[in-house]
Amino acid sequence: MSFRFFFSEAMNSLVRNWVMSMAAIVTVLVSMFILGLGMILFFNFQDAISDLRSKLEIEVFIKNTASQEEIDALGVEIRDMPEVKSVYFVSKEEALQRLRESLKGNEDVLDALSGNPLPPSYQITLNNPDQIEEVASRFFDHPIVDNTPGKDPPDGVKYGGETSDRVLKVTTIFLISGAVFVALLTMASILLISNTIRLSIFARRREVEIMRLVGATNWFIRWPFVIEGVATGIIGATAAALAVLLANYFLVQNVVEKMPFLFSASAVPIFRLTLFVIAGGTLLGAVGSTLALRRFLRI
Amino acid sequence: MINFDHVSKIYEPSIIGLKDVNVHIDRGEFTFLVGHSGSGKSTFIRLLLKEFEPTEGTITVAGRNLQRMRRSTLPYHRRNIGCVFQDFKLLPNKNVAENVAYALRVTGQPIRAIRRKVPEILQLVGLGDKMYNLPDELSAGEQQRVSVARAFVNHPSLLVADEPTGNLDPDTSVGIMQLLYRINRTGTTVLMATHDREMVDKMRKRVIALEDGQIIRDEDKGLYR
Numbered sequence: 399m400s401f402r403f404f405f406s407e408a409m410n411s412l413v414r415n416w417v418m419s420m421a422a423i424v425t426v427l428v429s430m431f432i433l434g435l436g437m438i439l440f441f442n443f444q445d446a447i448s449d450l451r452s453k454l455e456i457e458v459f460i461k462n463t464a465s466q467e468e469i470d471a472l473g474v475e476i477r478d479m480p481e482v483k484s485v486y487f488v489s490k491e492e493a494l495q496r497l498r499e500s501l502k503g504n505e506d507v508l509d510a511l512s513g514n515p516l517p518p519s520y521q522i523t524l525n526n527p528d529q530i531e532e533v534a535s536r537f538f539d540h541p542i543v544d545n546t547p548g549k550d551p552p553d554g555v556k557y558g559g560e561t562s563d564r565v566l567k568v569t570t571i572f573l574i575s576g577a578v579f580v581a582l583l584t585m586a587s588i589l590l591i592s593n594t595i596r597l598s599i600f601a602r603r604r605e606v607e608i609m610r611l612v613g614a615t616n617w618f619i620r621w622p623f624v625i626e627g628v629a630t631g632i633i634g635a636t637a638a639a640l641a642v643l644l645a646n647y648f649l650v651q652n653v654v655e656k657m658p659f660l661f662s663a664s665a666v667p668i669f670r671l672t673l674f675v676i677a678g679g680t681l682l683g684a685v686g687s688t689l690a691l692r693r694f695l696r697i
Numbered sequence: 698m699i700n701f702d703h704v705s706k707i708y709e710p711s712i713i714g715l716k717d718v719n720v721h722i723d724r725g726e727f728t729f730l731v732g733h734s735g736s737g738k739s740t741f742i743r744l745l746l747k748e749f750e751p752t753e754g755t756i757t758v759a760g761r762n763l764q765r766m767r768r769s770t771l772p773y774h775r776r777n778i779g780c781v782f783q784d785f786k787l788l789p790n791k792n793v794a795e796n797v798a799y800a801l802r803v804t805g806q807p808i809r810a811i812r813r814k815v816p817e818i819l820q821l822v823g824l825g826d827k828m829y830n831l832p833d834e835l836s837a838g839e840q841q842r843v844s845v846a847r848a849f850v851n852h853p854s855l856l857v858a859d860e861p862t863g864n865l866d867p868d869t870s871v872g873i874m875q876l877l878y879r880i881n882r883t884g885t886t887v888l889m890a891t892h893d894r895e896m897v898d899k900m901r902k903r904v905i906a907l908e909d910g911q912i913i914r915d916e917d918k919g920l921y922r
Contacts, residue, residue, distance in 0.1 A: 403802060414790065608786050611746070612847065613776030614803040 408625035422594035426634025429587040434642030456522040456557040464542040591686025627687025635679020704754035714740035716910040730890040732907035738890040779848030779856040783863040787832040794828040838869030858889040897921040
């Protein structure tokens with residue numbers, strides 16, 4: 399009903415206690431900026447990691463003695479596995495062709511070979527790279543897989559076992575530590591806003607007492623404080639969002655060219671990130687002031 | 698209007714605020730509550746406002762039992778009681794008009810009504826030309842007039858004044874008294890705690906004297922003594 403009144407009350411208080419308000423705004427600004435920056439890094443790493451992981455594949459080498467029927471049967475078997483995203487058959491000829499390309503300039507080395515010693519193979523990519531080891535192990539004992547006898551683990555199946563393990567571990571650690579860091583920052587911001595509103599309540603203790611005496615309802619007293627907290631959050635977060643936009647711009651401008659393997663311009667959904675930062679700051683303000691009201695404005 | 702039935706208030710630890718007080722005040726009465734500091738005047742008033750609960754007994758204001766009142770309806774109870782205090786209790790950051798308007802805003806009155814009523818009441822208390830001054834730009838007497846205006850602007854059925862002239866010089870006090878008297882003449886019940894001997898003797902109204910939390914005297918057209 400009297401939102402305009404509450405709003406102007408909140409703004410007056412914000413301006414009147416501008417030192418405290420500034421402190422809270424800067425706090426929100428800093429923590430939301432760090433959060434935004436963290437998100438930019440997070441998106442980039444995630445992009446890089448998923449890029450890396452999507453490149454993980456299983457190569458199954460097939461004995462030169464295997465018949466075409468056996469090779470086709472294996473292909474069908476692979477295609478029927480639910481985990482498999484795509485299968486590509488590399489024939490002997492194609493394998494040689496690839497080797498030739500990779501040796502560009504030194505192709506004459508191959509002329510020393512008699513015939514084509516390279517085995518045909520299947521290249522398999524999975525829907526979920528986490529399952530790579532499990533799927534790869536199914537081929538270890540397959541009769542037509544080209545294992546050197548007596549080798550353990552079998553060398554007829556290549557799936558970058560260690561690399562994939564390490565990538566998975568790094569991803570997990572990165573995700574967990576990122577989440578912890580962001581959680582800590584969020585908590586710090588909430589506490590600081592809550593503290594600012596608490597100070598604001600203390601500064602206006604007499605006023606609150608008078609409000610009660612003239613018969614103001616609890617929410618009539620509370621609304622201006624809530625709006626003050628939310629406004630603090632919005633102002634700080636908007637500034638943070640601008641800073642994040644700038645930071646992303648410089649990152650794209652300066653770093654992406656030098657380290658394209660780590661950063662890519664398209665990795666960050668910057669518009670959504672900006673909205674997220676502003677919404678986050680608003681939420682911080684609301685939660686912070688509610689916390690302060692619950693503890694210090696018992697009516 | 699006000700009924701105290703065997704009301705006691707014991708503060709921790711065993712400090713007596715009020716002891717077995719029985720009082721009945723009729724609608725439209727003008728009553729003085731006299732006694733030394735610490736005799737229980739303020740306890741009496743704060744119980745009326747339901748700032749805390751009595752240890753024993755029941756209090757009825759305007760036909761409503763305060764002990765049975767839910768906390769959520771407390772603000773509505775307070776709107777029915779205008780309050781004037783020794784220290785004025787004005788909002789220091791709001792000008793005179795806004796201070797008075799606040800009491801109306803709280804009750805959810807439309808802005809048009811507020812714009813009409815505030816100058817009206819300020820005219821009535823003789824501050825029509827100081828509407829836009831801040832409280833600390835006014836004299837003590839003027840501040841108390843603002844406080845009276847705020848207490849009366851909702852036309853409550855009961856006006857409670859806790860030593861309203863305590864900080865004022867005698868001439869200014871007379872002005873405030875006249876104001877309260879006029880408010881009483883409109884049919885509003887007025888209860889005034891005071892130790893202003895001269896004023897009580899001059900007015901010849903009902904006097905309830907408290908000492909150590911007990912009523913020692915209750916007479917119509919009484920004197921301070």
